[in-house]
Amino acid sequence: MLADHYTTAFTVKRNVQTGRITTFAEVGTGRGHLQPATSEYQLKQAGAYHKSFVLMTNYAIEIGDIVVVGTDEYKVHGLQAHNFRIGTRHREVHMHIN
Numbered sequence: 001m002l003a004d005h006y007t008t009a010f011t012v013k014r015n016v017q018t019g020r021i022t023t024f025a026e027v028g029t030g031r032g033h034l035q036p037a038t039s040e041y042q043l044k045q046a047g048a049y050h051k052s053f054v055l056m057t058n059y060a061i062e063i064g065d066i067v068v069v070g071t072d073e074y075k076v077h078g079l080q081a082h083n084f085r086i087g088t089r090h091r092e093v094h095m096h097i098n
Contacts, residue, residue, distance in 0.1 A: 002033070003058065005056075006056075006057065008031065008033060008034040008055070008069055009029065009031055010030055010031070010032060010034075010055070010067050010068060011068040012027050012029070012061060013025060013026055013027065013066040013067075013068065014065050030057055030058070030061075032055045032058075032059065032093075033055070033056040034053060034069060035053065035054055035056075037053055037094065051098070052096050053074060053094075053095055053096065053097065054092060054094060055067060055074075055095060056090055056091070056093075057090060057093060058090050059091070060091075061076055061093050062079070063076055063078065067095060072097055073097070073098075074095040074096065075096055076094070077096060079091055079092070080092040080094070
């Protein structure tokens with residue numbers, strides 16, 4: 001199963017509004033599989049080599065979230081849900097690092 005390969009622990013920060021102030025607050029932690037994006041995908045992203053990554057996870061990450069792995073912060077800019085089997089649903093999170 002894919003979940004057996006979830007070796008990367010991460011924290012998710014989400015934009016939270018309190019009154020008129022918005023800040024990024026920690027909303028949870030999860031596990032997933034982090035890997036560099038394919039070279040074809042990186043070419044489509046204006047050649048941002050070594051900055052685009054894909055995270056496979058079961059955690060409910062949303063576009064605009066910040067995923068923190070160790071000291072690195074990744075900005076989520078795309079999602080793809082995979083629901084092709086019962087019990088093995090996961091999300092493919094497309095993100096980049098500055």
